[in-house]
Amino acid sequence: MRLQDLQQPAVSSKVFIQRDYSSGTICKFQTKFPSELESRMDKQQFEETMQTLNNLYAEAEKLGGKSYLEGCLACLTAYTVFLCMETHYEKVLKKIARYIKDQNEKIYAPRGLLLTDPLERGLRVVEITIFEDRSIGSGR
Amino acid sequence: MKSREYQQIDPKALPTPSQSPPPHQHLAVGGDGRKEPMTPRRKWEVFPGKNRFFCDGRIMMARQSGVFPLTLGLILVTSGLFFIFDCPFLVKHLTRCIPAVGGALFVFVLITLLQTSFTDPGILPRATPEEAADIERQIDDTGNTSYRPPPRTKEVLINQQVIKLKYCFTCKMFRPPRTSHCSLCDNCVERFDHHCPWVGNCVGKRNYRFFYSFIVSLSLLTAFIFGCVTTHLALRKGLMFALQESPVELAICFFSVWSILGLSGFHTYLVASNLTTNEDIKGSWSGKSGDAVTNPYSHKNIFINCCSVLCAPMPPSLIDRRGFLPADEPARASGADLELPNPNTKSDRNVVGGSSIWSLTCRNLPLIFPCS
Numbered sequence: 001m002r003l004q005d006l007q008q009p010a011v012s013s014k015v016f017i018q019r020d021y022s023s024g025t026i027c028k029f030q031t032k033f034p035s036e037l038e039s040r041m042d043k044q045q046f047e048e049t050m051q052t053l054n055n056l057y058a059e060a061e062k063l064g065g066k067s068y069l070e071g072c073l074a075c076l077t078a079y080t081v082f083l084c085m086e087t088h089y090e091k092v093l094k095k096i097a098r099y100i101k102d103q104n105e106k107i108y109a110p111r112g113l114l115l116t117d118p119l120e121r122g123l124r125v126v127e128i129t130i131f132e133d134r135s136i137g138s139g140r
Numbered sequence: 141m142k143s144r145e146y147q148q149i150d151p152k153a154l155p156t157p158s159q160s161p162p163p164h165q166h167l168a169v170g171g172d173g174r175k176e177p178m179t180p181r182r183k184w185e186v187f188p189g190k191n192r193f194f195c196d197g198r199i200m201m202a203r204q205s206g207v208f209p210l211t212l213g214l215i216l217v218t219s220g221l222f223f224i225f226d227c228p229f230l231v232k233h234l235t236r237c238i239p240a241v242g243g244a245l246f247v248f249v250l251i252t253l254l255q256t257s258f259t260d261p262g263i264l265p266r267a268t269p270e271e272a273a274d275i276e277r278q279i280d281d282t283g284n285t286s287y288r289p290p291p292r293t294k295e296v297l298i299n300q301q302v303i304k305l306k307y308c309f310t311c312k313m314f315r316p317p318r319t320s321h322c323s324l325c326d327n328c329v330e331r332f333d334h335h336c337p338w339v340g341n342c343v344g345k346r347n348y349r350f351f352y353s354f355i356v357s358l359s360l361l362t363a364f365i366f367g368c369v370t371t372h373l374a375l376r377k378g379l380m381f382a383l384q385e386s387p388v389e390l391a392i393c394f395f396s397v398w399s400i401l402g403l404s405g406f407h408t409y410l411v412a413s414n415l416t417t418n419e420d421i422k423g424s425w426s427g428k429s430g431d432a433v434t435n436p437y438s439h440k441n442i443f444i445n446c447c448s449v450l451c452a453p454m455p456p457s458l459i460d461r462r463g464f465l466p467a468d469e470p471a472r473a474s475g476a477d478l479e480l481p482n483p484n485t486k487s488d489r490n491v492v493g494g495s496s497i498w499s500l501t502c503r504n505l506p507l508i509f510p511c512s
Binding site for chain 1: 247248251252255264265267268270271274275296297298299303305313316317318330331349350353436437444447448450451452453454455456458459460
């Protein structure tokens, strides 16, 4: 959909979902539904998005046979293998970026919200931008 | 809810929102007074920490390179002398394997040293102004009505241990667990181990495995060279004669080898218990205070600890050195508010193996290690 300059949505506010460190240093975000979004979307949908993101990050950082093999191979080649191979983490990060784009298109953009990939924020926060409600008539 | 009440937002088409000025062509005044469009700048050019960047942001080091040139020089000179003076004799009298093994170790040491020095150790980018404001608001909201400053620590429970997260005033965020702010580099580094002047960089989450490989291979190399030189002297002149003739040099070599071996041993212990030098020095988990504290990050298994520290998936660089700044965003001193990245730069960022990019622009320094 074309965005006309005169009708650029104004940012009303931003919500920041912080990291959840209860499981250690792994990348995990809090799934608590922020009050600012109550008027915009379902709690369940939000929690589903966050849970899927958390699962994807857990997959990226998972210690398993495959990641050990990759690590050992990398060590033996003095880590030069990273020049020609995409790491497991990077593959999952691309998956996460696609998922966020997909969620934005399907769920968040129609509600005047925008999810920012946490990678853009140094994996500190999930930033949700709330755009101004331009509706003249009734709300939801 | 009617979706048409909200403008369907195309995430890619959005400019930098909120308090920033409307987009306009950023013009620079040229030498003759003509206004020329400014070339887009990369994020490393406005990076707030005390780091130095080379190769258009691919390589980074601390601003204080410390004694890194000395380290490099010592390794090159010692190995060079070994290959020139000892190898010919030993090849003739012993075996051809000696220069082969020495050469392999030397190359491994050099590569891992350069990787340790030039890799992003796990720097956390500073919080954007909106994030900082949000955190400030949350801190103030904790009902602090007295004149005392609001608390700047947050407590979390990790594996039944209470961990205090400190607020970093420079980076304007609560530091994740095991993160520390390096005063020399002026950056918060994840899983901060120590700032190593020998490699001229911090040692943190992303380059600890390179650092460990470096010191282990260096101890093997120095022990190997020491052994070969001693053998050479013994075969040529007899060991007793050699000890009498050059005791000082041999003593220096002996103690140097042992100090590096000692460092490797110490770090092997740290890896096996999933500790950082920082935590070990501070005694965070040694139970000095009398409480029953154990390391909450340890997997309680030496093998798993080693694997998780050395063989875990390589985390990405979070600072996106080579991304472009948005054209209308003025360069800020404290971590630019970087909303939507230029889609052109997506392929550059966080790609550890960017071999095509390497070959295109990094001709001056034919380095063979990954830059990330």
